[in-house]
Amino acid sequence: MSEMSSDKTTKTDRVGVYICYCGGNISDHVDVEAVRNRVEKMPGVAVARTEMFMCSDPGQEMIIEDLKSGKIDRVVVASCAPSLHETTFRDAIKRAGSNPFIYEHANIREQVSWVHHGDTATNKATVLIASATAKAKRLKPLDPIRVEAKKHTTIIGGGVAGIKTALDIAQTGIEVTLIEKSGILGGQLNHLDRLAPSGEKASDILQEFLDQIVNYKNITIHTNCIIENVTGYVGNFRLDVVTKSDNKKFNIDTGAIVMATGSVSYTPYDGEYGFGRHEQVIVLKDLIHILKENKSSGSVLEVNGKPIKNMVMIHCVGSRQIPGIHKPKENGKLNEYCSRTCCAAMLNASNQIRENFPGTGIYEMYRDIRTYGRGQEALYTQASKNKVVFMRYEADALPEITPSPLPDYPLQVKIKDSLTFNEEMDVPVDLVVLATGIEPDDVSGLASMMKLPIGTDQFLLEVHPKLRPVEFPITGVFLAGTCQAPMDAGEACNAAGAAAVKASALLRKGYIELDPFVAQVDIDKCQGHGACVEACLKEGALELIETTIEGKIHKKARVTAALCLGCGACAAVCPEKAIDINGWALKQYEDMVDAIVSDGFAV
């Protein structure tokens, strides 16, 4: 690493402070103009301005003009959380011809206006800006860290999302490795038949994908493989993989990783709607399998050789669960989300049955019919035409399955139907089908290896559903398909395409630029104690090396910038204060604290 060059006491007095109204998100609670007036008087502040939306083009232009005219040489933006727009403002500063790292962010929305009101809010906003300004005065221009990136992507999961991601990325000329834990590709498509709403055969779709992927020379497929460890960083990840069959271990060096680990079906607990207690209670997947295999052409559907005169389809099993009503799983969790695909899948199956076996009567018991997608509402209309009987239950009065008193029927379903004035009815049936929801496949091991966030719904959690929907906070790791949320095949393929485009854009240049907020050693001061190396949280980021200075061998700390987390653990323990974090130096913290505790900024 290069030595610390700039004088530590250097401070600028030309900070520009830009305060955002966020169209009322901030200004409804923070008196933005009052803050501006106070900030203007702070030492080192050259200009202080406000704008309805600082992130808009006029807002950015304001900053650019001030930089270009030389009024300011450091920028503080007080707006939303930096996770939203830090890059926006850095890019604006770059366009002004300045170094993007002369920028500091004060979060006065999430940390102020969304949680405080009135004078408290205005005062806290002022203090946060004062502290950001104090820090900004000591910011110095930095260069991003450039790391070589392997033009290779690894896709974890060989379902439809994984296959599509692999094909898309491979076509842009990037090598792809696809890892599947089971013996076959295709994931959930293997369990499906005719897909809602337009009836394509799942096997045809899968075949089309498989035909493409097996012929691709830059896609390597490993089935029956488990990932044991993931190390490295963007552009240079390493996966330790082991084959299930013969325990053979191998490594994959890769530039980016796409999680396409998919989902499983919810398994009803013993006795849930009679599941596991009555053989006539099955899940939707079983029904689809029955329909797929069915060769009979009578007027009545037969299951296990028994004619089905009447059947009930119960929606929202293991989905839309409500605390206090539904029974949590062993881990205490409830599936509070909607599984998105079951309504259309149920109606699709009902229509198939009613059209091929008119002697089989169907009752669909639902909470809301969610045929949201293109062509799906027509399925619902068609089901009504096909004389499927719809009954609506409320979450606090779930249908009950009991043995039927009638000799011709094994079971009956009791329902309070809100479509017919909450009348209680018993429907005698030969078969009960449960629309079991979607749950993410358990990838907690992989997630903790890679430090990937998991949402409260247990699905993998993206950075932001609209700004960065297929990315994780760990640069270079993406997600696609039903590991993120319930989706149908088309939606999973869209997500796959979106993940592929991001991965391709990331790797296409062969190098990646990372933020320079990493540890830097002052070689002159470093005495080679090694305390920093012991404190370092990231293996390989910091080491002691021997170096010869004036004929004598010295031990000095050395940082591998691409691995450094910038956490500052090293800076805290160095007895010589010889190591510090670029952009987050100790001196800056001191100044920030001084600004926060000093009187006079807030009123």
Next chain:
Amino acid sequence: MVPTNTKNFDTLVVGGGIAGLQTALDLGDQGYSVAVVEKDASIGGKMIRLSKVFPTLDCASCITTPKMSAVAHHENITLFTYCTLNSLDHDNSGEDSGNKFPGINAPGVKATGLKALITQNPRYVDPIKCIGCRQCEYVCPVHVPDMEQGGLSATKVICIPFSNAIPQLPMMDIENCMLCGQCEKACPTNAIDYFQKPERFIITAKTAVITTGFDLLPVRDNVQYGNAKIPNVIDSLQMERLLAPHGPYNRVLRPSDGMEPDSIAYVQCAGSRDKSTGVSYCSRVCCMYAIKQAMLLSGSLPLADIIIYYMDIRAFGKGYEQFYQNAKAMGIEFIKAKVARIDEGENGQAQVRYELQDGSGIATADHDLVILSMGMIPAWNPGAICPVSKDSDKFITSIKPKISPVLTDMEGVFVAGAAAGPKDIVDTITESGCAAMEAAKFMSKRLVEN
């Protein structure tokens, strides 16, 4: 007039809403040159006109403006705003097209690239001279209804369409201009040009992505709900403006008399799931935006009663069901009923008539403000402009809805967002990424083909 001015790009993106912006960014980031053609004077589409967006309740501007800005400043992206697409088709004329479109002349790929004829509509402002100082807007004496505010407030005949518009160029509503010349006098750079003419030009591209979005079914066509003649019955996009940070009144007031509404009702499936309006499909986003607006309203008018009349609540996306349950817990009332008709009530109220589910018959309720969650219809009809197919629902046909929903029946032409059927922002953004990927794949086919 045959235009001679031709601009060449890798991809033409038709429509500069959130779908078009995301597609352009994802292609531009891959190194492809992109033209974005937008019919409005600013990019940003419907999204930039919204208040906050579900389920995160981020302000719409906070998500859209940076994307707009990123597109405007992207080295590989060129914006053409206030333009009309006259035609878009495969270019089969080319003697030299083999050189022009090398990517497309791969074996098995028939088309020789795309050619679009475009008209730059006159703003009556010289875009090169204009510095966006708004002096013209300030001095203009003529006020007209501001359609950017749902027609609920006024703007000037010459104005920048809205505060965070891109580009920051004013345009003149020549129909309503009285040619007083004040703007011309006020302009410091002599940018006003009353004689500006439409200009036609050609864009050639290897691929195109259609991201033309949606419109709401017009309330004026809806007989049951009063043909837009009942005061204080507004559509959901007007409500977005009332809730938006720089909306027409800066607070929620009912339009007819400025009263703070105490009783607010949402009529769901107004036009959707209803064959009589020609929209038999579900418009997919109305449940969620009604719930979102209701939540925002209960924040700004804590004492108001808010009722949502619905058929099914379709909260199907990630975090949506939880959002719905939160709304219920906040005290927003959900009544399962299809509203049969709306009549003018007393004191500016609107009377809603519906059937009660408990069997007690027909009920009526009076509300100070009624919001119609109107159905979504395509904003663009390819008609004679472009030979791409549309479905019976009039949205662009997706030929492989399961394998890649962005593929159309035209070689090299892709579709994303609400142009391919109603869609929320989250789904639109991922679909746009997919469309960018498919376009990129199409262009790199020859490079990798075995």
